[in-house]
Amino acid sequence: MLTELLRRIDTRVAKVTVVGQGYVGLPLALRAAELGFPVVGFDVDAGRVAALGAGRSHVEDVTDAELAAALAAGYRPTGDPLDMRAFAVAIVSVPTPLREGAPDLSFIEAAARALAPHLTTGALVVLESTTYPGTTEELFRPILESSGLRAGVDFFLGYSPERIDPGNTIWSLTNTPKVVSGIDAPSLRAVEAFYGALVHKIVPVGSTGEAELVKLLENTFRHVNIALVNELAMFARELGVDIWSAIDAAATKPYGFMRFNPGPGVGGHCLPIDPSYLAWHVERRLGHPFRFVELANEVNRGMPDYVVSRVVALLNEDTRAVKASRILLLGLAYKPGTSDWRESPATTVA
Numbered sequence: 001m002l003t004e005l006l007r008r009i010d011t012r013v014a015k016v017t018v019v020g021q022g023y024v025g026l027p028l029a030l031r032a033a034e035l036g037f038p039v040v041g042f043d044v045d046a047g048r049v050a051a052l053g054a055g056r057s058h059v060e061d062v063t064d065a066e067l068a069a070a071l072a073a074g075y076r077p078t079g080d081p082l083d084m085r086a087f088a089v090a091i092v093s094v095p096t097p098l099r100e101g102a103p104d105l106s107f108i109e110a111a112a113r114a115l116a117p118h119l120t121t122g123a124l125v126v127l128e129s130t131t132y133p134g135t136t137e138e139l140f141r142p143i144l145e146s147s148g149l150r151a152g153v154d155f156f157l158g159y160s161p162e163r164i165d166p167g168n169t170i171w172s173l174t175n176t177p178k179v180v181s182g183i184d185a186p187s188l189r190a191v192e193a194f195y196g197a198l199v200h201k202i203v204p205v206g207s208t209g210e211a212e213l214v215k216l217l218e219n220t221f222r223h224v225n226i227a228l229v230n231e232l233a234m235f236a237r238e239l240g241v242d243i244w245s246a247i248d249a250a251a252t253k254p255y256g257f258m259r260f261n262p263g264p265g266v267g268g269h270c271l272p273i274d275p276s277y278l279a280w281h282v283e284r285r286l287g288h289p290f291r292f293v294e295l296a297n298e299v300n301r302g303m304p305d306y307v308v309s310r311v312v313a314l315l316n317e318d319t320r321a322v323k324a325s326r327i328l329l330l331g332l333a334y335k336p337g338t339s340d341w342r343e344s345p346a347t348t349v350a
């Protein structure tokens with residue numbers, strides 16, 4: 001079974017289905033198409049599917065020219081679940097938002113339910129959506145197994161966290177090392193073979209839970225460090241010290257320091273959400289609060305208010321009021337080079 005899948009991956013005849021054609025799924029689908037795989041990009045958003053079919057990309061890292069080349073190479077965006085029939089490899093990259101502070105895994109569940117009827121013996125399914133440790137084994141797997149096929153016996157199953165950084169012109173899907181995992185050794189081998197074809201370097205880890213934690217560790221690390229410089233920026237101003245100059249100087253240290261900049265808070269699909277997935281899971285499973293995440297949330301969520309209070313104070317110094325002042329906001333997305341304004345703190349400031 002494994003040998004046959006590896007042969008199909010090697011010869012690029014394995015049919016690939018990517019469920020979810022957003023910031024993560026679209027570049028992945030196009031990369032597979034570029035390499036010669038027959039690729040179906042399945043999405044429930046009919047408008048998005050129609051635009052992709054007409055050659056219009058909604059992701060700034062994917063140009064219309066790249067999309068046109070992929071369409072010519074056999075990439076097929078679709079909203080019809082039947083087009084997923086007979087897939088050899090399925091990747092799931094659907095949203096994982098928070099709903100009232102708790103992880104909303106309904107999109108992953110829906111994707112698994114859509115895939116299950118089309119699962120065949122010897123196929124590989126990989127989850128890429130960011131989520132807490134245990135999701136692949138405890139939530140995703142049973143829904144796939146409702147097909148009657150068993151993971152590890154009849155089909156291969158794995159998890160690989162996405163590291164897409166929208167707007168980053170240096171690090172792309174292809175040259176960023178990709179962490180991969182499987183529920184057992186044959187599944188890991190299948191996942192390695194598929195991603196090994198797509199990207200320059202893969203980083204295998206011991207379990208799907210480890211791979212799930214990797215992504216949350218990376219994003220929690222950034223969240224906490226941004227909160228650290230944000231809090232320091234507020235104190236430094238009160239102390240009369242220039243925080244920017246201090247950060248510039250600290251960043252000259254060639255080891256043991258990593259630069260983070262203060263700002264109006266955190267935004268996008270990752271930092272305001274992913275650490276809370278981990279905190280929610282730790283609290284529910286272990287009964288402990290994840291204190292670093294709670295503190296980082298508190299500091300970062302308070303930043304838009306702080307920015308506004310600074311605007312009020314600066315106008316006051318000029319004997320002016322916020323009311324009747326025309327205020328220009330430059331940059332509404334959560335970082336440069338992206339049109340993704342989800343969760344952007346700038347909207348709160350506005």
Ligand SMILES: NC(=O)c1ccc[n+]([C@@H]2O[C@H](COP(=O)([O-])OP(=O)(O)OC[C@H]3O[C@@H](n4cnc5c(N)ncnc54)[C@H](O)[C@@H]3O)[C@@H](O)[C@H]2O)c1
Binds near residue numbers: 048111128130163
């Ligand atoms: N955007 C990023 O920078 C980034 C980086 C790393 C990881 N991630 C993670 O990757 C996952 C996907 O994020 P994204 O930014 O690509 O989201 P996105 O919103 O850009 O795209 C998700 C797509 O999935 C579609 N979808 C929803 N339910 C579906 C279903 N049942 N079947 C088929 N399609 C469905 C939506 O219509 C949408 O087009 C999330 O878990 C996210 O946390 C995102």
